[in-house]
Amino acid sequence: MIILLIAAFIGIALFEAPGLVQRKYWRELTAFLLFLVAAFILALLQVLGVKIPNPVKGIEVLVKYFLSLMS
Amino acid sequence: MLEKGKISSSQLTFLIAGFTLGSSLILSPGLVAGHDAWLAVLAGLGSSLLIAFIYTTLAVKFPGKTLVQINDIIFGPYLGKLITIGYLWYFFHLASLVLRNFSDFFVGLIYPETPIIVFLIFITLTCASAVRNGIEVIARTSIILLFVTACATFLTTVLLVKDMEFTNLLPVLDLPLKQFIKASYAATTFPFGETVVFLMVIAFLENTKQAKPSVTLGLILAGILLVVASVRNISVLGVTEPIHTYDSYQAVRLINIGEILTRLEIIVVGNFLAMGFLKISVLYYGTVLGTAQLLNLRSYLPLVLPIGILMVILSILQFESTIENIHFAFDIYPYYVIPFQFGIPLFSLIVAVVRGLPKKAKEGSK
Amino acid sequence: MQKFRKNTVTIIFLLIVMLGITGCWNRRELDTLAFVSGLGIDKAREPGKLQLTAQIIKPGEIKAPEAGGGGMGGSKPYWNISQIGNTVFSTVRAMTLKSNRKLFFPHNEVIIFSQDIAREGVRKYIDFLIRDPEFRRLAWIVVAKDKASEVLETKTELAKLPARNIAELIKARSATSEVSAVNMQEFLTRLMSKTTAPIASLIEVSAKEKTAQLTGTAVFKDDKLVGFLNKTETRGLLWVINEIKSGIITVSCPDGKGKASLEIIQASSKIKPEIKDNDIHITVEVKAEGHLGSQMCLEDLTQIPAWNSLEKRQSEAIRSEVLAALKKARQLNADIFGFGEAVHKKYSRLWKDIEDQWDEFFPNIEVTVKVESKLRRSGLTVKPPRPE
């Protein structure tokens, strides 16, 4: 599974990066790599079964807090 | 320019209609109102036309500018960026929400043994390829897909006429006003209010002045289809409607004309997916384009796949079960969207009018 | 060049994804499935347990023309598999211990409850049948007078499968309109209504011939079987709920010397509730049209007075059927006609107060039955074959 994941990410990198390098889009390349690495780390954590904090739970708490303020 | 394509006003209409139908064909809006859901949808449509007026006024005031640029102009570079990040999160979250809904639909009903990730990946890949091709291509597909969906909705309705009990719609407005308002409000926020993402798209309209009529027309078109679907479901399913997870699907399963025209649900499933594809694509596009504009990139293409993967991850992460999903949809979502769908657009408009901004806009954007 | 490379990468990437998901989890070839055509639910001998009987189609046997000499001695085109268990779901799964193929329910045509299980209440069984996506809502709900498993073992001549035979019997009901046909969706609708009582077809196995026969309607109160309607009462019920398609009404000839049979060709009905002086009053309006189908008396029925009197007799017959059904319903205190819903739709404000006491209201509601029936045609002949 992990191998598959790595292969997929390498595939995506190969898909996008060469064109960016060729056109010298360094800024875009940085942004791309940043997002890709973030995605990779999150995906890896998920595959490994590490609990990642759920942002939606945070939203829920926030909304409930505001609702309690209202009433 | 990040996006070279231009869309015509009729394409915008179809795109909005398709977007609005999106996931509301599987998850019927206004369910809280029971057999008055269709009225809640109508009410939601009415109020959403007002909100859409705010959006389009904003868009027309700043022709050729997307939400990200508008925010920058109105709120200045720092606060504007902050608000933009908020919106980008909202689009991103909404896209992954819809993605999750559709994948759940497939896993729950048709492929119970298949892991959800398969559907997430394939739907995301499809949307990614559309997003990479730009808004023009998404708009072009929307025409054909919407046409097919409209046909399928009417076809299934006609085939179900035999099973319809229109007395199921009676008595009209048989519920406390408060509950009805709540249902209508829910219908406003889902699906109609979600058109706020089109502030990212209207900028590419060939003739910005056409924005208002085409957005209105699109919403009305979707509203009509939703009311038709809602009336169909209620009159066919009657009292049993509220217990179903996916009432449209259940209604269509009851089609049986002489044992020949029966078991048609796959057609409907295809349509659902097509509409979901449109909705996710537009949201996905909004997220990616907005991020590229926020980071001041020259091309949004490299962001498409990484953000898609993040979307898939969030889809898996956000709910552990459909029950959590339903809880979120009914109890949290209607309040969560207040700032995005009503608060900020209204506030932006007020600020823009007070500061007389469209004139300054030219200087601001250099 | 650039584009070519991109395409290669895309293809490789897609291949990786495809290989990764080559699980084909839900793939099932046709020859790995056991198609269930009928499901029977019985009480098991052990208390608290139930016995499920599933009728599985054997596609090979059903298609192959039986090779001469009386059908290969006992190789039936179906296989009834029985299993005892605690819940429907666990029992269905336990059946796979006996069947080499996975039981597949979407083509299930009838669901049969035995009388004793129906008397106990069916809601707990229905839940699985509507929750699981494999079950379709168009399956017929049938109550067996005796054991459900027996019904699935009955002899059939024209149909090859007992379950299918029952489904076809139900579909053919319109010829007489003397049995009710209720599919899962309708049953569920009635079950979920606060006042309307569920009904189901009633089936009996004749002791001698071992054939199945529809004999009327089973009436539920909430989810429990409380009684039966015979054929006449059933037709009375069907008149009221607008389910009459066709049927034969037999009346005596005006001269009283024989019988005439009238064929119903069209019927419709309306339930009109009214609240007068805090009293619920319900008017049932039935409109029917018929043919003169046969006469067994010598009278010339096509004379206007005779014809009119025949029409009147038809109306009377219909009214008496409706009243019979009404009487039985009051006896059982089960609102099989949906009077409650009709009141609800018309008087939604008042309904809130009545709702909970409907059981007390129902047996005492005043019901007026108005029948308006017409005879339209007399077939190929106008007069009976007799010397003038």
Added chain:
Amino acid sequence: MFGFISQKLRFLHVLLNRERNKQDNHSPELTQATISRNLDQNLKLFKDILGTSNDIIIREFSFGRDRKINAALIFVDGLIEKTTVNQSIIKPLMYDSHLFSLDETNVSSNIDYICRAMLSVGEVQKTGSVEKIIDGCLYGDSVLLVNGAREALVISTKGWESRGITEPKTEAVVRGPREGFTETLRSNTSLLRRKIRNPDFTLEVIKVGKRTRTDVCIAYLKGVVNPRLVEEVKRRLKRIDTDAILESGYIEQFIEDAPFSPFSTIANSEKPDVVAAKILEGRVAILVDGTPMVLTVPMVFIESFQTAEDYYSRPYYATLIRLLRFLAFFITILAPAVYVALTTFHQELIPTNLLITMAAAKEGTPFPAAAEALGMGVIYEILREAGIRLPRPVGSAISIVGALVIGEAAVSAGLIGAPMVIVVAITSISSFVVPSQSDLTAILRVVMTIFAGFMGAFGIIILLLWVLIHLSALRSFGTPYLSPLAPLSFSDLKDVFVRSPWWVMLTRPRTIGWHDPQRQEFKLNPEPPPEKPEE
């Protein structure tokens, strides 16, 4: 890794370019060379260039009152019309020349005189360029070299063995003209010119192919066509730098918009009436010498579903048939995939009786449905290919093998379920209804079946969406491929799913240039004659 490979390939490309340039160095000399006054010298030059091929005839003779003027006629045997050469060139020169007073000293004026007064041939060109002479000679012209003249006469005597105009086999019609294009460019252009008798109808010739020097002719109707489209076509044609063009398929692959798409974005036809109709709509036709297949651009997707006959038969029937064609297209793409999806994923969607039949047929067959479908598909394609290539008399053997072995024996041996044979048969029959997309459907069908085998209906829908996205993104010479459906153009829908009567089609398709919109006058619909006033 890919960067590395592409670098290597680019290097190779540069190398190739260099070699080509070296070879090309010869040509400038030839293009600038002119002939000399001396006949013997000229003949030597041409013998050097043309080599020793035995089909090149050099006929030396002398004429004039005293037979003092030496001349030579060069032509390629087989490319010329012998009677023209004998009767209209050699005969007047040899027999009649003594009647005229030819000035033997001033030969260059003689050339003019010969050209004006003696040659009874329609097209004569005077040139001194060696290249032009060689070109003409190799294209069926006869070259008359006269001693002492600086210029030669290139006399058009084209007339080679060619196939007559026959009915095209690929596009047979019941109603409509039966003629088809042939391999000769000139007769093809004449077929078009005969249909469009309009001075605005323009033919432009571009020579393509370094070695074959093939004539490629673009045809369009000035005033109707969008000039930018013509420019674009020319630009793309001139880009082509290749050795040989033998068929229009070569051109197609060099100029198409989406070379990686399975959809072809350039239409072709063998019928002059079809091509003429397309030119009249504002398209550009590309005729290539040596092939009857004429290309037209731009192409939109629905063109695959329109046939010439649609426009000749009455509208109701044409509409019906066109809808049928759409249906057949979907059947041929989807039938095996849907069958696989239904039988392996969605058994609940098959009507019970049919399901029992299918299950009975499936009982005991060894392969999964997807493998059956793919295998049968492959066998069918093999049979089809063999049927096309085999000589006619043997061809019928194929159908026997196909019908008996595949159809009967495999089913009765229990290798394949009978329903699958039926599905494959329906699929293959349907594929002939939309012949212009037949290569596409074959590919799409296989991919569809694989997807259906993996993921059932979900796979089919996803793949259909992909195809739709791809189609929406495609363009053919600037025209969106899915137009007029997406982007939607209401006025063009008159010729998509329905074929409106001719008097309704007031405008040309909007998406193709739209240079001169109106096609005909309003209110041309036939009406009964006005009633006579009562007398």
